[in-house]
Amino acid sequence: MSMDFADRVRRVEPSATLAISNLASELEADGVDVVDLSVGEPDFPTPENVTEAGKQAMDDGHTGYAPSNGIPPLKEAIVEKLAGDGLDYGTDEIIVTPGAKQALYETFQALVDDGDEVVLLDPAWVSYEAMAKMAGAELSRVDLSGHGFQLEPALDALRETVSDDTELLVVNSPSNPSGAVFSDAALEGVRDIAVEHDVTVISDEIYDAITYDVEQTSLGSLDGMGDRTVTINGFSKAYSMTGWRLGYLAAPAPLVDQASKLHSHSVSCATHFVQYAGVEALENTDDAVEEMRAAFSERRDMLADxxxxxxxxxxxxxxxxxxxxxxxxxxQAWCEGAIEDAHVATVPGSAFGTPGYARLSYAASEERLREGVERLADNGYL
Known part of the structure; x- marks a missing residue:
């Protein structure tokens, strides 16, 4: 039997980050000690109070279907969290999803038609391109690598790229893969461009709790952006809840109405008891988040040194x-050689639209980070 696969899946490649991680796992299964700096996963356990809240929710019987767009206590906690970021959303403007990735996917599917232009800021997280292509988009890209990965010096290039034909612009600050936090001036520039050309903007803020000596500004809080911004966030990074699969989108009600159709016909709802763990994460984990953030800050500085x-x-x-x-x-060849020769796993920058770089995650212990750098140096990769 010959299967004729849909164009939408032929347009995309598997996730480069997961491909490298899978290769590292294969080597480890063969007994090789791999310093895996490829995956964006905090190396801390989920805070104990969050885990206990999930267990309690199971014991309380929250193991059936949840309301499709999320349980009221979690949506209320999300609205309160967003209000603290200067964002004015109601509970009817929230969809709770199994991970922020699902929230992004639903947003692309709800907004993008075949041939619509989507603008990405490179380096861009690998799944943006895939999601845009699966929705039928034509991609335009703005390169930030010549500006220390900052957006502000590239605003002129963004102005030249975005037009009245642009359907969607994706902004990710703090950024995966560069770690850049875009300045208020940069975000105000995005606002001016979006308003001028009537463009919807995705603001992916999954790393908003993980910043060092700067404050991250939420794009939707700027004047003129409330009704044209889709704010995406989740629990994986800030609360070390990657395997729990919990995220959300916040958007104007008309978009939520459309995205809800996709949500109800695909995943139905986020896992019921996990949502109660999400409430606990938002309300009672500030100390744990600060502990992780401080550790990441020390590792970043050590690695740079x-x-x-x-x-x-x-x-x-x-x-x-x-x-x-x-x-x-x-x-690509550098990263393949690094994992084969030095047994250090990284991700090629070309996967993010920026060749000539390798992305390292410092969500690993200081000991393993030192080991990784030593191996790269000893094998001629530095």
Missing amino acids: LFADHGKDVPVGDGAFYMMLPVDEDD
């Missing part, structure tokens, strides 16, 4: 837990 000792000047971001290491022009 280690690379400097080897003559590598690496751009250091003010958020998330990633670093873009300048490597060979053929970054």
Whole structure:
């Protein structure tokens, strides 16, 4: 039997980050000690009070279907969290999803038709391109790599790229993969461009709790952006809840009405008892989040110093837990060699639209980070 696969899946490649992670797992299964710096997953356990809240919810019988768009206590807690960020949303403007990735997917599917233009800021998280292509989009990209991965110096290029034909612009601050936190001036520039051309903007804020010595501004809080911004967030990064699969989108009610159709016909709802763990995470984990953030900050500074000792000047971001290491022009070959020879797993920058770099995650212990740098140096990769 010959299967004729749909164009929408032929347009995309598997996730490069997961592909590298899978290769690392295969080597580890063969007994190889791999320093895996490829995956964006905090190395801390989920805070105990959050885990206990999930267990209690199961014991309380919350194991059936939940309301499709989310349980009222969680939507109320999300609205309160967003209000603290200067965002004015009601509970009818929230969809709770199994992970922020699902929230993004539903947003792309609800907004993008075949041939619509979607603008990405490179380096861009790998799944933006895939989601845009599956929705039938034509992609335009603005390169930030020549500006230390900051958006403000590239606003002129963004102005030249966005037009009245642009359907959607994706902004991710703090950024995966660069760790850049975009300035208020940069976000105000985005606002002016979006208003001028009547463009909807996705603001992916999954790393908003992980910043160092700067405050992250939520794009939808700017004048003129409330009715044209889809705010995406979740629980994986800030609360070390990657496997719980819990996220959300906040958007004007008309978009929520349309995205809710996709939601109800695909995933039905986020897992019921997990949503109660989400309430606990939002309301009672500030200390645990600060402990993780402080550890990431120390690791970031240590890693930058280690690379400097080897003559590598690496751009250091003010958020998330990633670093873009300048490597060979053929970054794919560099990353493949690094994992085969040095047994250090990283992700090629070309997967994010920015060749010549490798993304490292410093969501690993200081000991493993030191080991990773030593291995790269000893095997001629620095």
